[in-house]
Amino acid sequence: WKWEKITMNFITKLPKTTNGYDTIGVIVDRLTKSMHFLPMRENDPMEKLIKLYMKEVVTRHGVPVSIISDREGRFTSLFWQALHKALGTRLDMSTAYHLETDSQSERTIQTLDDMLRACVIDFEKS
Template sequence: MDFVTKLPKSSQGYDTIWVIADRLTKSAIFTPIRETDLMDKLARIYLKEVITRHGILVSIISDRNPRFVSNFWGSLQNALGTRLDMSTAYHPETDGQSKRSI
C-alpha cells in the first residue's frame, strides 16, 4: 500500500491516489482519495474496495505513513487478523510491488 500525493485536484476534489497492490496476482487497486481524508473514511474505502473483492488479507506491507502506523489502523487490522509489516525507511524495494504499479 502506498499513496501518490500532490496531484492536481480532480473535479470531485481528489488529489491523491491510494495504491493497493496484490502480491499474489500482481493486480492493483487505484482508489482516488483526498490527502485530508481521515482514517475512518480510509477504513470504509478499504473495506469496500479491498475486503469485498479479495476477502480478509493475510498480511499488508506498507511504508511508515502516519496513516498506516496509527492505532486505529493497527486495531482494525488486528481485529481482522491481518499482519502488518512496515517497510524499512529509505528501502522502497520492500514494498516494490506498489512502486512498480504506479
C-alpha cells in the same frame, strides 16, 4: 492465494480533480499484480480510507493475511493497527533502508505517476 498478501501506498500532491481528489490509494496483490486505485483527498480522515479499503478489497477479495506499506501516518495510526489486529492481518512496514520490501507498489506508483503526467501534458497541449 490471490489477495492474501498485498501492498498499500499513496500517490499524493496530484492536481485536484473536479471532485476535489488529490491523492490515489494504491493497493496491489503481490501474487497476481492486480490492483485497486482509490481516489481520495489528502486530508480525508482515517475512516474514509477504512471504508474504501473494506468496500474495494475486503468485500471483493476477503481479509488479507499481510499488508506491506511504508511508514506513512495513516498506516502507523493506532486505529489502523487495531483494525488489522482484530481482523488477523499482519502489518509489515518497509523501512527507509529496505524499500525493496514494498517494491511492488513503488513500481506501480511510478508507472501510474508517469501515465498521469503524460495525460496531463497531452491534455494541456490540446
